Amino acid sequence: MEEIEQLLAKLKRDQNALHTEFKHKITLIYTGNQKKFKDDTFRELEDIISSVFSLTYMFKKSKEQHYVRARSVFDYILIRNVGFSCNEVGAETSRHRTTIMNSLFIFDSYMREREFKNNYERVMTLFEEYKSRN
Numbered sequence: 001m002e003e004i005e006q007l008l009a010k011l012k013r014d015q016n017a018l019h020t021e022f023k024h025k026i027t028l029i030y031t032g033n034q035k036k037f038k039d040d041t042f043r044e045l046e047d048i049i050s051s052v053f054s055l056t057y058m059f060k061k062s063k064e065q066h067y068v069r070a071r072s073v074f075d076y077i078l079i080r081n082v083g084f085s086c087n088e089v090g091a092e093t094s095r096h097r098t099t100i101m102n103s104l105f106i107f108d109s110y111m112r113e114r115e116f117k118n119n120y121e122r123v124m125t126l127f128e129e130y131k132s133r134n
Contacts, residue, residue: 040134041082042092048126049074052119059093068103069110073120075103077127 050058053070060067074093078084079100086097086104110116 042078044130045074045077045123045127048130049123052123052126059095069116069119072103072107072110073123075100076107076120077123079104081124081127 046058049070050056053066053073055067055070058067058070058074062068071093075089078089079086086100089095090097090100111120
């Protein structure tokens with residue numbers, strides 16, 4: 001009887017180990033796909049915004065208004081339309097989450113400017129085309 005209990009205990013440990021290993025592999029696959037989606041989305045949106053705003057590198061450490069406005073569009077689209085968090089956007093762009101939050105805060109005031117609004121709409125059109133292809 002004791003042998004049977006030991007075998008059952010060993011079987012249960014093996015089953016738990018397999019379950020944990022399987023769960024870990026599924027998590028790696030899921031996070032790998034999420035990371036690829038995030039990388040592709042960030043890169044494509046950065047390219048679109050850089051071309052519309054005529055910038056070579058949107059994340060240049062600059063407070064010039066065309067850079068600030070471009071980053072604001074980037075943040076707004078990723079957070080409001082795609083669903084990323086301020087922390088995720090900040091981590092990918094080497095900016096603090098409160099900087100991202102401020103960018104969202106001032107976005108509405110930028111939308112009152114005709115040129116900015118036109119640029120935003122062009123970016124959204126191009127980004128929607130990209131999303132429909134993928």
